[in-house]
Each structure stands twice: as structure tokens, then as C-alpha cells.
Amino acid sequence: MVSVATTATAAFLAFGLAAAPASADTGVDARYTGNIASGHQLKFEDGTVVGTTLFKLTFSDGSTIPAYCIDLETAIRTNADYVEDDWSNYPGEGEFASSQPGKVLWILQNSYPTVSAEELAEKAGIPDLTEKDALSATQAAIWHYSNGADLKQDGNPEAVWKLYKYLVDNATEIQQAPASLTITPNEASGESGGSIGEFTVSTTADSVPLTLDGPDGVKTVDLDGNPVSEVGNGDKFAVLVPEGTPDGEATVSASVTATVEIGRLFRGLEGTPKTQTLISAGKTSTEASAEVKVTWTAPKPSETPSPSPSVPEESPTPTPSPSDSPSPTPPAESPKPTPPANRPGLPVTGAALGGLIAAAVVAVGGGGAAMYLARKRRSGADDA
Incomplete structure (x- = not known):
């Protein structure tokens, strides 16, 4: 993707950062207000052709700082609002935060514009190195670590390729500076x-x-x-x-x-459209706030639970041993009820009535026999 750079309107300087939406962002705020300089169109091994630019960030008090791109795959947005943040909060494409961000900082501290093109030409042994060459090589070396981009040797200015190799080969991992x-x-x-x-x-x-x-x-x-x-x-x-x-x-x-140091990350303000992530390539003093x-x-009163009533423990019922178990005793038979004796004035019913009738029959029979024997005796006496 080719990075796009445009110039911000003068309204920013008139109204400052008042238009920036409120958010949980911390760190000093800034706005992209145009470009400081442009470099070469560069060709990379994957066939990508990308323009190089040194951007300008402007703070609310009017101070400015140069910045490079660390998000090769995202275009910069006109008048984009930015907030300073730590490397670990990098929101862009690629793996800047988890790769070698300290080497990007080393490049920023040891290349253009911190170090002039003349000094770089001498250190790297590159005669006739221009500012445009130095800017382009510096941006290419940053993308090598922030996005894994490899610059092609063929098709790019020789001075750019040589400075790119010098920076990539000599970069060492260093720690980022504190936030403003x-x-x-x-x-x-x-x-x-x-x-x-x-x-x-x-x-x-x-x-x-x-x-x-x-x-x-x-x-x-x-x-x-x-x-x-x-x-x-x-x-x-x-x-x-x-x-x-x-x-x-x-x-x-x-x-x-406070001072905004070299190598501080600037990401798009939360709640605003996506924009390229930048990294400061210089330092400046500005008003910072947080x-x-x-x-x-109030703490909630602690709840003391009411004591539960104690329940007496039941003694376990002993289990008798086999030798202690008594032999089962058959239950005693209940005695049969004796019929009540007959009482005068009480009605006679059932079995008792039958017994009386039988007794009467016997009595009548006995009386008849006795009368028969008595007559026979008397008859025998008369015959004698």
C-alpha cells in the first residue's frame, strides 16, 4: 500500500485539539498537520512500491515533532488526531510491538534527521548521500523491523540501499524512553x-x-x-x-x-477512523497532562449469622450379639370367655335355651317311666 500524505487545514491551530473526542487515552495529544519532507519511491522484495515521507505532528501549544511511519499497510488520514502511547499498545498491522522495537529506536537515534546526511555519509562510507536518500533509507530500515519488509537492491538508488544495509546490520535492541x-x-x-x-x-x-x-x-x-x-x-x-x-x-x-522523546509511539485517537501509526523521530518540549x-x-456491614439451635445427638441403639438374642416366645393364647350364668329376669337365648329344652325332655321322659313302673308294681300286687 502506498502511504498517502496530505496537508491539514489551518483550523487546527485556531481551535487546538478541542475537536478530539473524549476517551480513556493517556499521554500527550497531537495532530498530523502535513509533511516535513518526502523521499524516494522504494521497491521491496514482495513487489510493493511505497513512497517515503517524514511527517509532522503538532501539539496543542503549537510545538511540532518529526515522525516516521511504523505501519506500512495503513494510509495516514488527513487531520488525524494522535495520542502518545507505549510500544506495547501498537494498534497497527504487522508485529512491531512483539518483534524488535528497540532496534527501530536505535535507527531513529542514529540516522536522519537526528544525524545529518553529511554525518551519515561519513559514518557509513557513502559519498554524496543526500537528505532524500537518508530519509528513504531510514524509513526502509524502520519498516524492515516494524513490518518485516525487505528492500530490493535492484531498482532503488544505490546510496539508499547502502545506508539501509548499514542501519539494519548495526541496529541493536534498546529500551524506549519514558512517556512525556x-x-x-x-x-x-x-x-x-x-x-x-x-x-x-x-x-x-x-x-x-x-x-x-x-x-x-x-x-x-x-x-x-x-x-x-x-x-x-x-x-x-x-x-x-x-x-x-x-x-x-x-x-x-x-x-x-515535559519532553516528548525520540521513539515514542503515536497511535490514532480512540473512537476516530483508522490511520497510520507513527513514531517520533525527534524530541520537543510541550505541555503534557493526565x-x-x-x-x-461505604463498606457494607458484615452480616453475623444467627446461631443455629443445638440438636442433642442421639445415642446409637446397640446391636445385640447373636449369643445375647433371646429365643422368640410364642404369644400366650387369650382365655375363651365363659358364658355368663343365667340370672332371673334376664331373657335366655341361644345355646342356653337349647340346653333347657333338652333337660325338660329328659325330665318328662323320666317321669313317664317312673309312672309306668309304679303302675306295673301295683298291678302285680293285685294279682297276687
């Missing part, structure tokens, strides 16, 4: 009655004053709880919210004149 001013993370939350957050400051300034906007009693402290109003590069701080402070929030802001937000609530 960033505070991370940009927000934290917690409960009143203690410190909230652990904010880390990165800055090129010697000292950065902190300004807190919040309720009475809330203050900035170091991680040991001591009040602090100024911080430096690498310092950490927190926000102390006294116990009993109503639910609320506070902001901590910082503003200082802000973090803290929110808190």
Missing part, C-alpha cells in the same frame, strides 16, 4: 476508610504536581499512606478516602511541561 506524562491506570474504585488505587507515573519531567478535586478529607498519598503532592517518573500513589465519607468520586490531574478518576462507596 502518563498515569496508569486511569481509574480505580473501592470503599471509603482506606486507600484506593495504585497509580504509576511515567514522565520525562523532573517533578509533576498533583491536583485533587474531591470532598474534604480526601487526599493523595504514597503507598505507605503519607500525604504526597508531587511525583516523579516511576513513582506510585493512591487516593485516601477517610472512613465515613459519603459515597462519591474524585479526580487527580497533573499538568507539566487525569485519573477514583470512585468509592
Whole structure:
């Protein structure tokens, strides 16, 4: 893809960065406002032909800085807004952040425009090296590490090829410089009655004053709880919210004149259309600012559970051993009920009535027999 460069309108200088959308970005803001210089059209091994450009970034106070492209596959957008950031947050195509970004920084520190074309010609042994040659070779060497692009030897100016090889062969990995001013993370939350957050400051300034906007009693402290109003590069701080402070929030802001160093990444502002990612090729002093937000609530009372009523443990029922088990005893038979004796005045029914009738029959029969024998005796006596 051929990078496209256009000139920004003068409205930027009239209105500054007010048009930039609010976001969670940290670091100094800038805008692409045109080109400082253009180099050669270069041919690469994959057949790509790309133009080379040294871009210009302008900050809100009017200061400017030169920048190269580190995203070969994305075009730059007219009037694009940028924010300074760390290499690890590279958003473009390719693998700049995970390849060898420190070698890109070495190239920026040891090539054009940090080092003049005349000095480069002497160091690299390239007679008649022009600024256009130096710019083109520097950009090609950056793309070699940021996007894995390999410059062709044939079809490109010889001086460009020689300086490109010199830079690629001699580049070494070095660490990026601190940000002009960033505070991370940009927000934290917690409960009143203690410190909230652990904010880390990165800055090129010697000292950065902190300004807190919040309720009475809330203050900035170091991680040991001591009040602090100024911080430096690498310092950490927190926000102390006294116990009993109503639910609320506070902001901590910082503003200082700081230096934007060589090799600082500038990515497109969040929430804006995609644009090429740039890297600073010079340094400048500018107004840098950062802000973090803290929110808190009152701690919730701890809930003490009601004691559960104790349940007495049941003693286990002993299991008798086989020898202790008694032999089963058959249940005793219930005695048969004895019929009640007959009582005068009570009706006679059932089996009792049958017995009375039988007795009566026997009695009648016996009486008849007795009368028969008595008559027979008397008859025999009379015959005698």
C-alpha cells in the first residue's frame, strides 16, 4: 500500500485539539498537520512500491515533532488526531510491538534527521548521500523491523540501499524512553476508610504536581499512606478516602511541561477512523497532562449469622450379639370367655335355651317311666 500524505487545514491551530473526542487515552495529544519532507519511491522484495515521507505532528501549544511511519499497510488520514502511547499498545498491522522495537529506536537515534546526511555519509562510507536518500533509507530500515519488509537492491538508488544495509546490520535492541506524562491506570474504585488505587507515573519531567478535586478529607498519598503532592517518573500513589465519607468520586490531574522523546509511539485517537501509526523521530518540549478518576462507596456491614439451635445427638441403639438374642416366645393364647350364668329376669337365648329344652325332655321322659313302673308294681300286687 502506498502511504498517502496530505496537508491539514489551518483550523487546527485556531481551535487546538478541542475537536478530539473524549476517551480513556493517556499521554500527550497531537495532530498530523502535513509533511516535513518526502523521499524516494522504494521497491521491496514482495513487489510493493511505497513512497517515503517524514511527517509532522503538532501539539496543542503549537510545538511540532518529526515522525516516521511504523505501519506500512495503513494510509495516514488527513487531520488525524494522535495520542502518545507505549510500544506495547501498537494498534497497527504487522508485529512491531512483539518483534524488535528497540532496534527501530536505535535507527531513529542514529540516522536522519537526528544525524545529518553529511554525518551519515561519513559514518557509513557513502559519498554524496543526500537528505532524500537518508530519509528513504531510514524509513526502509524502520519498516524492515516494524513490518518485516525487505528492500530490493535492484531498482532503488544505490546510496539508499547502502545506508539501509548499514542501519539494519548495526541496529541493536534498546529500551524506549519514558512517556512525556502518563498515569496508569486511569481509574480505580473501592470503599471509603482506606486507600484506593495504585497509580504509576511515567514522565520525562523532573517533578509533576498533583491536583485533587474531591470532598474534604480526601487526599493523595504514597503507598505507605503519607500525604504526597508531587511525583516523579516511576513513582506510585493512591487516593485516601477517610472512613465515613459519603459515597462519591474524585479526580487527580497533573499538568507539566515535559519532553516528548525520540521513539515514542503515536497511535490514532480512540473512537476516530483508522490511520497510520507513527513514531517520533525527534524530541520537543510541550505541555503534557493526565487525569485519573477514583470512585468509592461505604463498606457494607458484615452480616453475623444467627446461631443455629443445638440438636442433642442421639445415642446409637446397640446391636445385640447373636449369643445375647433371646429365643422368640410364642404369644400366650387369650382365655375363651365363659358364658355368663343365667340370672332371673334376664331373657335366655341361644345355646342356653337349647340346653333347657333338652333337660325338660329328659325330665318328662323320666317321669313317664317312673309312672309306668309304679303302675306295673301295683298291678302285680293285685294279682297276687
